[in-house]
Amino acid sequence: DADVTQTPRNRITKTGKRIMLECSQTKGHDRMYWYRQDPGLGLRLIYYSFDVKDINKGEISDGYSVSRQAQAKFSLSLESAIPNQTALYFCATSGGWNNYGYTFGSGTRLTVV
Amino acid sequence: AQSVTQLGSHVSVSEGALVLLRCNYSSSVPPYLFWYVQYPNQGLQLLLKYTTGATLVKGINGFEAEFKKSETSFHLTKPSAHMSDAAEYFCAVTYSSNTGKLIFGQGTTLQVKP
Numbered sequence: 001d002a003d004v005t006q007t008p009r010n011r012i013t014k015t016g017k018r019i020m021l022e023c024s025q026t027k028g029h030d031r032m033y034w035y036r037q038d039p040g041l042g043l044r045l046i047y048y049s050f051d052v053k054d055i056n057k058g059e060i061s062d063g064y065s066v067s068r069q070a071q072a073k074f075s076l077s078l079e080s081a082i083p084n085q086t087a088l089y090f091c092a093t094s095g096g097w098n099n100y101g102y103t104f105g106s107g108t109r110l111t112v113v
Numbered sequence: 114a115q116s117v118t119q120l121g122s123h124v125s126v127s128e129g130a131l132v133l134l135r136c137n138y139s140s141s142v143p144p145y146l147f148w149y150v151q152y153p154n155q156g157l158q159l160l161l162k163y164t165t166g167a168t169l170v171k172g173i174n175g176f177e178a179e180f181k182k183s184e185t186s187f188h189l190t191k192p193s194a195h196m197s198d199a200a201e202y203f204c205a206v207t208y209s210s211n212t213g214k215l216i217f218g219q220g221t222t223l224q225v226k227p
Contacts, residue, residue: 033215040122104156
């Protein structure tokens with residue numbers, strides 16, 4: 001099994017619909033992150049969580065919300081999807097302050113029509 | 114603001130030629146630097162990282178990068194390109210004061226021609 005699992009892998013949804021992207025990890029790390037990738041823009045941080053009671057906004061959190069259900073689970077929700085949220089979404093996890101390497105999931109390709 | 118700039122969104126080399134992907138960062142504090150690779154339809158995989166110590170860092174698949182503080186650079190190189198190196202490459206930076214959040218560059222797509 002992969003260290004970081006994202007579901008679904010691909011999703012097409014309609015404008016205005018609520019959608020949830022799920023992420024689970026088996027690394028035992030406390031820190032989890034959600035990024036979105038757009039061509040020419042690299043990866044931009046949406047939300048991050050350092051433990052189940054600590055959730056923080058990233059640089060592009062508007063229109064998104066998250067839930068940290070357990071140490072291993074971190075889900076991202078789009079409350080009312082819009083076309084410019086069409087992107088590739090990545091979940092990642094990392095260890096403590098002196099271990100800055102991330103482990104990424106395989107991504108969720110979301111299309112909002 | 115802290116940032117990462119990758120010069121060149123697309124780089125094309127011939128098989129066997131030198132690969133050079135450029136990365137510059139802006140920071141007023143010591144950085145921790147990373148290179149990630151993304152193959153088509155896959156997530157990001159860590160190539161190498163610099164945290165402290167030796168400034169020349171060796172990674173997987175024959176890649177290496179050198180941290181040059183005076184130039185605020187962390188360029189990625191490989192002496193001889195293989196067809197399998199074709200992918201998108203991302204430079205990223207974080208800082209001890211940034212509590213581990215990674216800031217990514219825009220990415221560089223490497224094309225390897227036969």
